[in-house]
Amino acid sequence: MSKNMIIGQSGGPTAVINASLAGAIECAFALDEIGTVYGMVNGIQGLLDDNVIDLNERFENNLSRLNRLSMTPAMYLGSCRYKLSDDDSEYEKIIEALKKYDIGYFFYIGGNDSMDTVDKLSRYAVKNNIDIKIVGIPKTIDNDLMGIDHSPGFGSAAKYIALAVRNVAYDTSIYSIKSVHIIEAMGRNAGWLAASSVLARDSKNVAPHLIYLPEIPFSAQRFVNDVKEKLSEYNSVIVVASEGLKDENGEYISAKNNVDKFGHVMLSGTGNYLKSLVEEHIGCKVRALEPSILQRSAGHTASLTDMTEAQNLGAVAVRAAVRGETGVFSTLHRTSDNPYSIKYSTEKVSVIANAEKTVPLEWITESKNDVTQEMVDYLKPLVRGMPQVPYRDGLPDYVGIAYLDMKKQKYKD
């Protein structure tokens, strides 16, 4: 006897969250155990508001549209940042909503916070003998999830950063005057994205010249000395800095310290602070670049490796739920760097929830301003391949957004 499934997306966007959605949908369509595939619009919040849509209507018998969905950045179903309370009545409401749609399988694509939701909800269901399998599908550009070799979304953002740094290196190399360009990468307290700028280097380009990760306490004095030393060798010096750099006292060097409701500190201004150090202590031409959200939503330059893995992790989660697993997330482990090889499996979601995986200190050079070959070997396979994004009039022909679909009452775009 088949049961229906429901899927939602949560947290911040990446270039390939919709690939996980498409992978889960495609897998579900092929399984007899699953009836209708529903989507929560704006995550758990949408479920509570009965903002639920039928994904069979939108994608069954239209696999080419499902393929385009994989290549559409951000979240087709919309997001939310909804933190489950510990109040039983909230869980009861969720279970009630799920029963209304005869849901046997619940999937949530997201990061640490979303996995916390999966963890709590699955424990509640088990404790109360409710037969709904609850499974997480991981994502985050920050690559700070535990229990997985690297998180889907990271490879595409890493590729964006490496592309940007390589292009900026060419752009800034053309003048014979001294200049410093500082590129601020996202990543909160983990330096993975800043580190991935190392991939911009090849036999023709040595930039970035300096890379600063939040795993190492930041010293303004050391930074100024580093930049001066590089300027003595190169006209154009490119610095990549992680948004989450902290000084020796553990204070963010960024001016603004706003805290969101999960207790995450929201940062901005790290690049601008470093720029002011160069202005004050060196005095050459200096620019701070902040790709900001452009680095997480660049569907047109996603990594094919990342996109394929995101799709597969969607399918792995669906098969695990149908096999009877709950309170787990789909994951991947690396078996070899070269040739690159991974194995998919599932793991208890408790290992991922509310924890952060930072860069191992031994992957940072002794000079504290660069990364080691181990880091390069780790990163290199993750950015490979370009998806064949369909273009129309010179721009990517993405699938629309679910809530706009609803407004317009048209599902085929």
Place this chain on the structure above:
Amino acid sequence: MSKNMIIGQSGGPTAVINASLAGAIECAFALDEIGTVYGMVNGIQGLLDDNVIDLNERFENNLSRLNRLSMTPAMYLGSCRYKLSDDDSEYEKIIEALKKYDIGYFFYIGGNDSMDTVDKLSRYAVKNNIDIKIVGIPKTIDNDLMGIDHSPGFGSAAKYIALAVRNVAYDTSIYSIKSVHIIEAMGRNAGWLAASSVLARDSKNVAPHLIYLPEIPFSAQRFVNDVKEKLSEYNSVIVVASEGLKDENGEYISAKNNVDKFGHVMLSGTGNYLKSLVEEHIGCKVRALEPSILQRSAGHTASLTDMTEAQNLGAVAVRAAVRGETGVFSTLHRTSDNPYSIKYSTEKVSVIANAEKTVPLEWITESKNDVTQEMVDYLKPLVRGMPQVPYRDGLPDYVGIAYLDMKKQKYKD
């Protein structure tokens, strides 16, 4: 009897200046009238410093490398911002340097200022009966050159802006809270690049919701009202603003007003000023994004139309010089929007030098916050097509930079 040619690049970078260089080189290799092809490293400055390299050594018998050069952003030969004085002794030095290399053909790829150099130098040569043909090849991302339908480099930057706005539209659509994102486009006093964000719209995406060009005096009051009105209809409002916006008194709304040595005002901060208006008068979530130099150096997402035209304009210039033309630049005129069709020719460089082509006021809507269908028809063909950029390890495999070539004494990369 053949004569040698020399070519240089000047001004700011674009994604396709090297395509013009490659087009000129390839054409020269095929012409009996031209002997050796030399390159000035860092433009006129390099010629005066005898920083001249042999391009036959680097590219003859290696047409695949020449093809990769077309797809390499910025300037293989490096740039300069050298303004010719009116002192005859300076011209004499230049002519002397050219005679040393037996130059009969001189090409300069650049914008308004570079065309000023071509103009002055060609007049000096004619006046003094010096048989060196001096021809310009146009470029600028700003699209503000006179005498040409659109300038090479613009189409690729326009595509970058349209891609960025479309991706940001997806990224910011996922939350159900109200937000405003402001994207600042380059373009100095011409609104072409900001206008090109209109191409981000399609049947699934209405962003950008508001577009502000410097051709219309900026009113803070009108801006705040516009944003409020859009916020009443949409959760996520995307605004594109040109860096060169001026208020009703003709003052740049950007805080910083530095002037470079050509008298151009260098801008930054327009987006941040608009952000502060939203913070002060509306109070919802707001972010300012400044793609900055990323928009001019994105070789991996160049427009194939732009790249092909840039190549052709290089070749058209070389053939014109060999035919005996001097003091001209290669240009293109549009004969039809749909199907898109252009004709190449040459024109007196005096029409381009030190003049600016701004957006026609009739291509801006009466609401002063959007562009008309005429603008869309004009822009649409310019961003079409993706060059088949060769990738290695997930990143574009560009040709190196000439001065690095020299350092390493290796030409094959």
